[in-house]
Amino acid sequence: MLNDLTVLIVTWKSDGVIENLLKKIPDLNSVIIENSNNAKFKKNIEQKFKKTKCILTGDNRGFGSALNLGFKKIKSKYYLILNPDIEIKKSTIKKLYNYLKKYEDISVIAPSTVNDKGNLYVRHGNFKFINPIKHKDKNLISVGYVSGHAFLIKKEILSKIGYFDENIFLNFEEWDLFFRVVNTGGKICVIKNIFAKHHEGKSCMESPLEADIALKWHYGWNYYYFYKKNYN
Numbered sequence: 001m002l003n004d005l006t007v008l009i010v011t012w013k014s015d016g017v018i019e020n021l022l023k024k025i026p027d028l029n030s031v032i033i034e035n036s037n038n039a040k041f042k043k044n045i046e047q048k049f050k051k052t053k054c055i056l057t058g059d060n061r062g063f064g065s066a067l068n069l070g071f072k073k074i075k076s077k078y079y080l081i082l083n084p085d086i087e088i089k090k091s092t093i094k095k096l097y098n099y100l101k102k103y104e105d106i107s108v109i110a111p112s113t114v115n116d117k118g119n120l121y122v123r124h125g126n127f128k129f130i131n132p133i134k135h136k137d138k139n140l141i142s143v144g145y146v147s148g149h150a151f152l153i154k155k156e157i158l159s160k161i162g163y164f165d166e167n168i169f170l171n172f173e174e175w176d177l178f179f180r181v182v183n184t185g186g187k188i189c190v191i192k193n194i195f196a197k198h199h200e201g202k203s204c205m206e207s208p209l210e211a212d213i214a215l216k217w218h219y220g221w222n223y224y225y226f227y228k229k230n231y232n
Contacts, residue, residue, distance in 0.1 A: 005097055005152075006076035010066040012097040015041060017199070021082065022049045025090055030152040031074050033057060033066040058214065063148065064164025066174035071163055083149040087197040095194050096152045103137070107157040107186035110146040111196040112220060121198065123147035124190050127175075128231070132184055140189040144182055148174035148195045157186050165229075170218040179230050188232060 007030040011018055025203040034041055043056040057066055092111055098107050115121040126144040135142045161180040164173050178188055
């Protein structure tokens, strides 16, 4: 079970948190796409976690572009996208997997999210002028998009709509991808009763100020880019 699922994790100066995640899922096929040329990081991870491979991009190419590299290099039926600062149990991953296998009409599924204090943290929503049809399963919330910190996606939908837009370095890249999913008839759902904890902003602990400045700049620019591209 789960042999046709690959975990993809994009990292950048995430040494302080990535091992906490990998310790929760040591027996799953996992691939880290490290946005640098840090050979020491790669060696350390692959020695400690035998089911984990590390791909070095050479430089910081952004979230979506790094995942595209993973999609191209790693052949899998299902991809579980996780941020380094996520806490998720293997049992939760199995439930996500079982839901996606059960419902052929769903292309993307995600857990509900709680924050550091364990409070429900809504990280999904709908696009303007697009109202998703409610799923027949009452445990599922039909949405237009989910946050990129944790979601399971089928390879077949990526083959249909293409990968992430590499013009988007950071922020709104998942919105752009999911906009194409829903506009080609794919369904995106969040499960109400299973959870992952997101320690938001902890992915890069080495340079938090640098990361915060970059985050704000890219948020503003890519907000404009997304709406210009998709709504003109």
